[in-house]
Amino acid sequence: MAGLFRSTATISAMTLISRILGFVRDMVLARVFGAGMATDAFFVAFKLPNFFRRMFGEGAFATAFVPVFTEYREQRSGEELQGLLAAVSGVLAAVVAGVTLLGMVAAPLLVWVLAPGFGDDPEKMALTADLLRVTFPYLFLISLVALAGGVLNTFGRFAAPAFTPVLLNVAMIVAAGVAAPYFERPIAALAWGVLAGGVLQLGFQWPFLRRLGMAVRPRFRPGHPGVRRIARLMGPSMLSVSVAQISVLIDTILASLLAGGSVSYLYYADRLVQFPLGLFGIALGTAILPTLSRLVSQGRDADYGVTLDRALRMILTIGAPATAGLVLLGYPILATLFQYGEFGAPATAATYRALAAYALGLMAFIGVKVLAPAFYSRQDTRTPVRIAVVALLANIVLNLALIGPLAHAGLALATSLASFLNAGLLLRALLARGLYHPQPGWPAHLAKVALAVAVMLAVAWWMAPGPGAWDQAGAGERALDLTLAVGLAGAVYLAIAWLLDVEEVRRAPRWLAGRLLEGRSGSR
Known part of the structure; x- marks a missing residue:
């Protein structure tokens, strides 16, 4: 438990720097660009590669790669471990490069699918497609960053991967605050800032891999046994881990049909919720996956259950005050951070409605980050994916039911309710299989x-x-x-x-x- 706490605290400390810079970035964006056509176009163009990043990179890939890589490290030789990493990096780079090229070519079609409401404005549609062609290569870079981060996390080096996102925020701040006036369309500077951030992140992690002896040459070996195992695990987990991102994509599609600025309102609200989620939830989920994977590999089932119980208590201890604080102080926070220049009081009020709805689901968002890895550590991806599909279908139904009376805030509330369903079903499955038994002292x-x-x-x-x-x-x-x-x-x-x-x-x-x-x- 002490190790899990230390790892989580280390990741949280590094993430805090990134999140603070993320707020500075969003303050610059709100002040320079406001909430309108240009920002809607950029947020859609940035959202799609971010979605695929979750599928190929940080989310699904990590949940499949870390348990197998941990097993190789615990039970195989150093040469076999390096061979696995070389094969995985080669196959991952080839697959993601193909997806990246396809996405750049099909950018107009992807925008039409992702934001059909933009079709009524040809200028907005064209701008979004142009920005998407620039941001899509970020997927290739960040997938390799995620691979490097997974290796470092397995070796207990949590600080460097957690600090890496700082570089993306710095690149985007410079792009918006310094480079934007030199572009014919200032918003295009942000797209190039995203691409530059990806290059910086990959370059930053390389020296840390070299120190571990893990800076291997990629080899395209799809037939490698470890690669096949990771691919089998990754397939189902792509949907399970990405269910929240799929929900956000659905929100974006529906928000594009609402009044102008709705996409931006959801973006800024989500960014604020991402602060405690990233600072604690993602940090805890990142730390607990290699910890649980190691316990499973060593057959320490009792310690597995105790570690999971402690993690759930940490969720309540941190998540409950964070939820309450965002609901009560959300408007003051938004006004203080964003209500300047082109971002006026009406935009703050509209964003707060989405923020309050997202905040209600914060503990569920964090819970999924912990409960899903409890299955991934046992190399069980089928259970989370079945539950994720149920939650996704519920989210779609709730979206359609709530968008009428609550507009964009209804989309945020639907995401929160679906996440509670996801977390609840994951917890029920752990209890039913006897993998988790609540420790004494929960009522107190x-x-x-x-x-x-x-x-x-x-x-x-x-x-x-x-x-x-x-x-x-x-x-x-x-x-x-x-x-x-x-x-x-x-x-x-x-x-x-x-x-x-x-x-x-x-x-x-x-x-x-x-x-x-x-x-x-x-x-x-």
Whole structure:
């Protein structure tokens, strides 16, 4: 458990830097481009390669590659491990290169499928296709980045892969803030910034692979036994891991049929929810997959169950206050970050409605990141994919039911509800198969977290004025008021949780003190 906590904390620390820069990036985008035709076009052009990245790269590939690579590392020779990596990298590069070329050629058709509402505006459709041709090669680069990250994570090197996304944010900030005025269509600078970010990320991880002796030459060997196993595992998991991304794509298709700016509202709301999700949920999911895979490989079923239980408690401890905070303070956060220049109060209000709906599903989003790897670590991809299909179908039905009364916010709410269904069915399957048994103390843990969240909400409600006050305040006043509200509410939650002896909160200072001591001893 201590190892899982340390790994999660390390990834979270690196992710925090990336997420902060991500907010800076989005603030620059909102200030320079606002929420309109150009940003809708870019977000659609960026969303499609991001979707395929989840399928070929970070998501499905990692869930199939890490367990097999871990098994080779535990049970095979170093030469066999390098052979597996060479074969996997060669096959992955060839497949993704083919998909990339096909996507660039078929860009207009892909835009028509992904955003049919753009068809009424030929200029918007053409702009989106042009941007997509530039952003699509990012898929090839980031898939190789994901492979390198999977290798580093298996060796317990979590910091470098978690820091890598920082480089994409830096590239996009420079593109929007510096390069955009030099382009005939300023939004095109962002597409080139995405491509540059992919090159920087791949170059950054290469030296770390060399230190491990894993900087091997790719070889196209689709018949390699390890490659065949990874391919069999990856096929079903592509849908399972990508169900949330498929839901986002469906949201984009339907949002393109709504009023202008709807795609952008969903984007900015999703970005804000991605902060706690990336900072903790993805970090925990990234750390737990190699941990559970190792326990399964070693036959330590009891430790497997305890590790999973601790992870679920961590979800509640972090996810509950994050959800409550986003719902109550979402409007002030959006106004402080984005409400400048071309992004006015109406855009903030519209984005907040989507944010509140997404925030309600935060714990489910995080839960899926932990519960699905519990199956992948056992090389079981069939169960998650069956559940993912059910959740996806439910999401489509909910989209159609809620888009009428709630517009774009209905699409966000449907995604949240479908994610709860996904997480619930995964948990039920683990319980039914006897793979997970809740450890003693859950009722007390629930009560402690609920009490701490209730006190936190009371403080946040007392500190934060209504939307009108935030609209009228200047940038400095907004930032100060928001910092005080978030800081005090967060401190109150941590203090109450500490007094109530919530283990996850008690453990954090000990971990931080240990890291500081390690740093001091290492500098001597």
